[in-house]
Amino acid sequence: MNKEVRVRFAPSPTGALHIGGVRTALYNYLFAKKMGGKFLLRIEDTDQTRFVPGAEDYIKESLEWLGISPVESPWNPGGCGPYRQSERKPMYMQYALDLVEKGHAYYAFDTSEELEAMRERLTAARVVQPQYNSITRTQMKNSLTLTAEEVKARHASGEPYVIRIKIPRNEEVRLNDMIRGWVMVNSSTLDDKVLMKSDGMPTYHLANIVDDHLMNITHVIRGEEWLPSAPLHVLLYRYFGWADSMPQFAHLPLLLKPDGNGKLSKRDGDKLGFPVFPLNWTDPFTGEKSSGFREQGYLPDAFLNFLAFLGWNPGDERELFTIEELVEAFSVERIGKSGTKFDIAKAKWYNEQYLKVKPIDELAAFFIADANAEGFEVPADKTEAIVNLVKGRVTFPADLWKESKFIVSAPTEFDQEIASKKWNADAVKVLGAYAVTLEGFSGPFDAGTAKALLESTAETEGIKLGKVMQAVRLAVTGSGAGPDLMEVFAILGTMEVAKRIRFALSTLTVVA
RNA sequence: GGUCGGUUCGUCUAGGGGUUAGGACGUAUCCCUUUCACGGAUAAAACACGGGUUCGAUUCCCGUACCGACUACCA
Numbered sequence: 001m002n003k004e005v006r007v008r009f010a011p012s013p014t015g016a017l018h019i020g021g022v023r024t025a026l027y028n029y030l031f032a033k034k035m036g037g038k039f040l041l042r043i044e045d046t047d048q049t050r051f052v053p054g055a056e057d058y059i060k061e062s063l064e065w066l067g068i069s070p071v072e073s074p075w076n077p078g079g080c081g082p083y084r085q086s087e088r089k090p091m092y093m094q095y096a097l098d099l100v101e102k103g104h105a106y107y108a109f110d111t112s113e114e115l116e117a118m119r120e121r122l123t124a125a126r127v128v129q130p131q132y133n134s135i136t137r138t139q140m141k142n143s144l145t146l147t148a149e150e151v152k153a154r155h156a157s158g159e160p161y162v163i164r165i166k167i168p169r170n171e172e173v174r175l176n177d178m179i180r181g182w183v184m185v186n187s188s189t190l191d192d193k194v195l196m197k198s199d200g201m202p203t204y205h206l207a208n209i210v211d212d213h214l215m216n217i218t219h220v221i222r223g224e225e226w227l228p229s230a231p232l233h234v235l236l237y238r239y240f241g242w243a244d245s246m247p248q249f250a251h252l253p254l255l256l257k258p259d260g261n262g263k264l265s266k267r268d269g270d271k272l273g274f275p276v277f278p279l280n281w282t283d284p285f286t287g288e289k290s291s292g293f294r295e296q297g298y299l300p301d302a303f304l305n306f307l308a309f310l311g312w313n314p315g316d317e318r319e320l321f322t323i324e325e326l327v328e329a330f331s332v333e334r335i336g337k338s339g340t341k342f343d344i345a346k347a348k349w350y351n352e353q354y355l356k357v358k359p360i361d362e363l364a365a366f367f368i369a370d371a372n373a374e375g376f377e378v379p380a381d382k383t384e385a386i387v388n389l390v391k392g393r394v395t396f397p398a399d400l401w402k403e404s405k406f407i408v409s410a411p412t413e414f415d416q417e418i419a420s421k422k423w424n425a426d427a428v429k430v431l432g433a434y435a436v437t438l439e440g441f442s443g444p445f446d447a448g449t450a451k452a453l454l455e456s457t458a459e460t461e462g463i464k465l466g467k468v469m470q471a472v473r474l475a476v477t478g479s480g481a482g483p484d485l486m487e488v489f490a491i492l493g494t495m496e497v498a499k500r501i502r503f504a505l506s507t508l509t510v511v512a
Numbered sequence: 513g514g515u516c517g518g519u520u521c522g523u524c525u526a527g528g529g530g531u532u533a534g535g536a537c538g539u540a541u542c543c544c545u546u547u548c549a550c551g552g553a554u555a556a557a558a559c560a561c562g563g564g565u566u567c568g569a570u571u572c573c574c575g576u577a578c579c580g581a582c583u584a585c586c587a
Contacts, residue, residue: 014586112584185515186515
């Protein structure tokens, strides 16, 4: 009754982990933490043909990036190992045989050609569900139709076989999903799923039940795509005699494409205009590259917060949650039932919120790194002022440098559109005079001083400052928009501002 | 096609037998700002449809429509 909560995230290493999987991992993590339980990870690599090198490391790194690492995993084993199904291979057959013995499973020798022929035959006969089931199995080559001697002979000759579950003909199977409530299904709609493949590996269905049981999993939180096979899993627990300790199920709503057509899939890559993976990924076979949220500049906390809200909400109007607050607020009951469209605009908003409250030295580090990468040295005494000036204008850390590069690197070109509209005789007059003023000025030069000086210069020239302000900005920054100009002047200093003005004056020509 | 699941502003959602149906993103307008952005304010914007049940349904029930998942010796 008071069993420790143990949940697992069970990805298969068939490529990059996609964000739907990341959210599943997150919900498992939050639930485990909330319940004071354990979050573990199991690699489901029973399909050797789909193995992709690097995928497992990718999963590990993704979870580490987000700070939701499992406490038991292949790379950090606990007491229920191994944590890779391929390494558990020897364990499964005995369970399958147990089912055969109990009459809940049987050997089947049909070749894939025969299976295909069966499906074609049934389809041609307009059978609604062409599947291997209580009716069709009587026509196939299996230990239910063959004599014991024949089965023995086939085994002796080394003929390949699979073990299938024997689904009862007509039986109500029900399960109480934590998110969806009671789900009922008649066994007549289920088929005799393969439990053991001919290569000696279990299928997902067998392996996940055996492993969840052996690993003392108490709650299975997984995607909704598993809902249709959940009744099969219930039957397996029952046939194994594990019904009493069967985990509770929670089937998560799917993450949908923004256009509303279908679930988000790995194949969407960057086609939708945003990444579907947490980290950059290069397919080792095709060389195809896909971008990740991390490399695009999403902060792990912001991304986590965003992801948590895709299908779950705390029930109040708070939006910004640290991981600890998410744990505290989380409950499976508050997970929605319907599919969730992925909204990248919201993800950006979260990133902006987190960026805004980041300590200045962390932001400065981003800024300096980007500047250095482009070969620029930023005076140490100026970084803080620059970062403070632009931090309200950025979505990604990289924007810090993009937005302020003009401060470190004087413009060599000017926005032509602004120039043609605002570069006039009045502007030239004021700027010329202002340059002279600055060159002759000594003393503390801050934004207020810069402004006072500029105002008095304009007044002396008899020109309204408002009319030439854009030109002043253009001269010093090269563009028509940007952060507070006077603050920029203060950071630049009198001589640099004057120098830039003189360059603009000598470069731009007044068009009548 | 069959089985299962779902359906509140464009999007994420709150709510739930009687509400001006609330918030957030996005959008628009205004304020702030001698620019752009930030910030502040305001606005437009939703209970899929049809039947019940009920004094009353967006909320409960049924059906329809639509959307989605699943339907492999893949997970």
